Amino acid sequence: MTAAEPKIDTESLLLFDNVGLHFDDVTALEGISFEMRAGETRVILGAAGSGKTTLLKAALGLIRPDSGRILLFGRQINDLKEKELFAIRSRVGVLFQEGGLFDSITVGENVAYPLLNRNTDAISMDHVGTKVVDALRFVELEQTVDKFPSELSGGMRRRVGIARAVITEPPLVLYDSPTAGLDPITANTIMALIAKERDSQNAANLIVTQRYQDGQLMANFRYNRTNGHLEPVSGNGGGNGNESNPTHTIFMVMKEGRLVFEGTQMELEASTDSYISKFVPKHY
């Protein structure tokens, strides 16, 4: 299975066109091509060191590729100056693998940071305060607003990171290993939050993970806004086209800097490739 032929249109959020990237003598990305559209959820699976973090950072222009093109919201970002990138990046939410919370300021200030740092619209401090409390309530941590990130547990820091990533309601959110190093219960809570956020904002999500269950949850569950619960989506496992994939979830698998699989959950589970099938537990 190879990457789909990329094509540009207005719906395109993120496009990689034959992207290659090296660190000294390590090839981190090679020949990466894919296109992500509005409304999609993409789950990237891959072993440690396969280039998942590098791909996310390249998508934001934090690392520049050596070859190929990257388009974010239809704009080629390879050659943009850092100052020009700021405006484009402000439309993307991101949760970093190592957290990236600023440890010299409080949780509340961390969550407010993206709002205050957008030089587009002047907003009142009252409004910021309300938004911060709302965002922290969303991740069920409103009581930590005056604490410092170092006073929180790993799972709580991850949730604060999610609150900071989504406070500006960006149309595209990138999550780097949101469940790495967490116990299964906390990991499930985190994934439920991510699904809830996706379905209440209709945002497109790009999720890097080593756990197949994370992608499985994103593909098969939807947040019900009326009753506030995560519910299994109907039509899973049968039918054709969108019927079989109502959450528009696409799986990608990376191996040593290359994209070795792109397709739906059914296609992933049907794969006989020994590397790819290692990510899919047999009892599924």
Added chain:
Amino acid sequence: MRDFLTPPIAALQDFIILAGRAVRNVFRPPHYADDIFLQMDIIGVGSLSIVILTGFFSGLVITMQMSRALAQYGATGQVGQIVAITLVRELGPVLTAILVAGRNASGIASELGSMKVTEQIDAMRALGTDPIQKLVTPRMIAMCVTLPMLTIVSDFVGIFGGFVIARLSLGLTASQYWTSAYQALEYNDIVQGLLKPFVFAFVISLVGCFYGLRTTGGTQGVGRATTQAVVVASVWVFVLTALLTRIFVNLN
């Protein structure tokens, strides 16, 4: 040979780019005044006691050593002159810079290094803040202001340390010592005594930031970056003082 030379040359090039950006940001908004004052407090106030202590004892020691040599020529009355010149021209700036390099180049490198490995630097860039503007430029400005001031303090305390010996063990009067110290100093000495710490301040702060921002490899990497920053900053202090002294000696 080429492979051997490429990494240091590439590093020097990166360092010059970082220095250029940091200096350019001095003249561009946004200015993070809070960060500048916080850093001045950390570097200036934080280093004051150790600078005073070392300054005093170096003055004390130089005077004891010099008085023995001067006694051979019956010139112990001139000790103030020698102490003042050695301290203001050379020892004051260098000792202070080495202390501050040990204390603050390491502090800067480990702080920025931890921010790098926990992806706070990436987060900053993702959220629209230039890390050089927010982190490097305030540290550079704070260091350039405080290091010359610390050096002045160190010079003065050192000369006072010399006075304690001159008074107690050489039996000089206060006016004998201070007049000879004061008259020995020329305009040129003051200029090089203040220019040196200013140049050292640039190098120490930027070397600290440079190694901090280049950190890779988790917490181990932070330790490595910290050590490298102190070693490289200290070596540059000695190389630069030799260069600057050479220039000023030729000017006379």
